[in-house]
Amino acid sequence: MTKSKFIYVLALLATAIALPLSARAQQQQPVDAEGHQWWQHSVFYEIYPRSFADSDNNGVGDLKGIDLHLDYLKQLGVDAVWITPCFPSPQVDFGYDVSDYEAVDPKYGTLADFDKLVADGKKRNIKVILDFVVNHTSDKHKWFIDSRSSKISMHRDWYIWRDGKGPNEPPNNWLSTFGSPGWTLDKKTNQYYYHYFYPEQPDLNWRNPAVEKAMLDVTRFWYKRGVAGFRLDAVDTLYEDPALTDNPPAPGTDKFGRPNQIEQFNKKLPEVHDAMRKLRTVADEYGSVLIGETWTTNVNELKDYYGAKNDELQMPMDLMMTGFKGLNAKEYREHIAAVNAAGQWPVYVITNHDIVRSYTRYGDGAHNDDIAKMMAALYLTLRGSAIMYYGEEIGMENNDPKSREDVQDPIGKIGWPLEKGRDGERTPMQWTAGSNAGFSKAKPWLPVPASAQTHNVESETKDPDSVLNFYRQLLALRHKEPTLLEGDYFPLNEDDPNVFAYLRRYKGEAILVVLNMSATPQKVNLYLGPAGFTTPKISILLNNAHAPVVGTPEGLSLPPFSAMIAKITQ
Numbered sequence: 001m002t003k004s005k006f007i008y009v010l011a012l013l014a015t016a017i018a019l020p021l022s023a024r025a026q027q028q029q030p031v032d033a034e035g036h037q038w039w040q041h042s043v044f045y046e047i048y049p050r051s052f053a054d055s056d057n058n059g060v061g062d063l064k065g066i067d068l069h070l071d072y073l074k075q076l077g078v079d080a081v082w083i084t085p086c087f088p089s090p091q092v093d094f095g096y097d098v099s100d101y102e103a104v105d106p107k108y109g110t111l112a113d114f115d116k117l118v119a120d121g122k123k124r125n126i127k128v129i130l131d132f133v134v135n136h137t138s139d140k141h142k143w144f145i146d147s148r149s150s151k152i153s154m155h156r157d158w159y160i161w162r163d164g165k166g167p168n169e170p171p172n173n174w175l176s177t178f179g180s181p182g183w184t185l186d187k188k189t190n191q192y193y194y195h196y197f198y199p200e201q202p203d204l205n206w207r208n209p210a211v212e213k214a215m216l217d218v219t220r221f222w223y224k225r226g227v228a229g230f231r232l233d234a235v236d237t238l239y240e241d242p243a244l245t246d247n248p249p250a251p252g253t254d255k256f257g258r259p260n261q262i263e264q265f266n267k268k269l270p271e272v273h274d275a276m277r278k279l280r281t282v283a284d285e286y287g288s289v290l291i292g293e294t295w296t297t298n299v300n301e302l303k304d305y306y307g308a309k310n311d312e313l314q315m316p317m318d319l320m321m322t323g324f325k326g327l328n329a330k331e332y333r334e335h336i337a338a339v340n341a342a343g344q345w346p347v348y349v350i351t352n353h354d355i356v357r358s359y360t361r362y363g364d365g366a367h368n369d370d371i372a373k374m375m376a377a378l379y380l381t382l383r384g385s386a387i388m389y390y391g392e393e394i395g396m397e398n399n400d401p402k403s404r405e406d407v408q409d410p411i412g413k414i415g416w417p418l419e420k421g422r423d424g425e426r427t428p429m430q431w432t433a434g435s436n437a438g439f440s441k442a443k444p445w446l447p448v449p450a451s452a453q454t455h456n457v458e459s460e461t462k463d464p465d466s467v468l469n470f471y472r473q474l475l476a477l478r479h480k481e482p483t484l485l486e487g488d489y490f491p492l493n494e495d496d497p498n499v500f501a502y503l504r505r506y507k508g509e510a511i512l513v514v515l516n517m518s519a520t521p522q523k524v525n526l527y528l529g530p531a532g533f534t535t536p537k538i539s540i541l542l543n544n545a546h547a548p549v550v551g552t553p554e555g556l557s558l559p560p561f562s563a564m565i566a567k568i569t570q
């Protein structure tokens with residue numbers, strides 16, 4: 001090879017290597033001097049598409065409905081929407097049973113509607129996150145239809161098939177978390193297939209490289225369409241013990257009346273982390289974010305999901321606060337201290353489409369709106385990314401079915417009355433006090449609660465004291481005050497059993513958050529000296545109480561369930 005040819009080949013090689021790298025670097029531009037990425041500054045808003053807005057008036061929400069309300073979301077202060085599954089689906093689990101990963105369910109619209117939603121979002125700086133159901137497909141997915149057709153079909157090994165232990169005896173004792181056995185016998189081939197969720201949701205076999213490749217390709221399909229990331233469904237159930245070891249028993253029975261077991265061999269297997277790393281590698285090529293449905297029991301487990309080299313999920317959800325009973329300052333303080341000590345970027349979640357709404361969980365019947373605002377002041381001022389659930393901002397409450405006949409969610413039918421299912425937290429978004437809460441002209445798929453009369457976007461927009469206006473101001477502050485995005489977390493008054501107080505500190509300034517988590521007035525003396533403010537000046541930024549919080553940091557009087565956010569300067 002001549003010298004010039006050699007240089008030419010070298011240059012070609014360099015371009016080939018440098019191009020993807022520079023494209024990648026460009027997509028992952030930090031948004032601030034601290035090197036934070038876009039998703040660290042973002043407020044994510046979860047939308048259950050069946051229930052958000054019904055543009056074609058058939059009782060079920062759709063993508064056009066979401067598109068029509070982008071301005072509402074912009075005004076609220078939302079940076080990204082996470083849309084729960086909108087792919088073709090028999091809707092046994094309302095979309096979490098996907099029959100085609102690369103299309104849109106006609107109930108929700110078309111791919112063109114989706115593309116328009118992404119484009120309209122972009123105009124408003126609102127990104128779109130999709131929900132990727134990684135553990136299982138619908139039994140109507142073409143992969144499973146082929147898989148079940150014969151023992152030698154091309155897709156047989158894409159799912160988990162085994163012989164029973166004996167006649168009418170499943171391969172082992174694993175249970176479905178949705179109330180049935182974990183195995184269903186398929187008469188055609190006389191083998192059982194495994195499903196952690198409904199029998200209509202067979203588990204994919206992630207040990208098969210063809211499955212892994214197909215699933216990674218699905219993410220590429222959507223990234224190329226402009227999706228900014230995925231919320232990964234049920235990641236801890238991706239792998240099972242190949243030896244099918246029985247799970248050990250645990251004391252008591254579950255809500256379906258079955259003896260409890262420790263899910264040692266069908267959940268949280270270490271291989272999950274390999275899959276997360278592979279999904280992350282692809283996400284990084286597109287500057288995208290991975291949010292995990294990560295049910296963890298402690299902060300160490302949560303930490304593992306970020307990856308030993310920060311090479312797994314950027315945003316594993318901290319769902320632990322959803323399990324706290326009541327409002328206990330000590331419990332919140334300890335948890336948040338542990339999360340901060342772990343050193344990762346936190347992602348606090350207080351509710352979603354599987355969990356009783358926070359308004360219902362925390363409300364005491366007398367101070368419900370104040371409590372809703374106080375909880376907002378908590379999860380939206382902490383260090384980290386925030387994920388809201390649609391309707392939280394207007395104080396929507398659960399509307400649980402009154403009888404088994406009314407239930408739509410299959411687990412509510414199987415588990416009634418102990419388990420009422422999740423319909424209550426999935427009711428239509430309350431836009432107005434008019435018929436069907438302005439969600440649809442047709443009867444909605446789930447009933448609207450009576451509280452829609454008072455808690456709806458239209459009425460609350462007019463009321464300066466509404467939950468909605470509190471959220472709007474709070475989110476505006478979050479975007480305006482760098483301290484709320486960048487500041488460290490400094491706990492105050494750590495022995496107080498009723499008042500949870502902390503500073504977020506940044507560049508010589510701080511934002512003080514004081515939350516009275518009790519139903520009685522409280523007095524606090526917050527000495528800010530150790531935090532670096534010996535002669536602090538306080539100016540209140542936001543306050544939820546009808547009776548204002550009064551005093552200085554050294555002597556504050558706090559009405560029940562009050563939340564105060566103030567700027568502190570030296």
Ligand code: NOJ
Pocket residue numbers: 093096097133197233234293353354
């Ligand atoms: C978790 C989802 O949030 C839930 O709604 C769904 O039923 C299960 N995963 C199964 O996909």
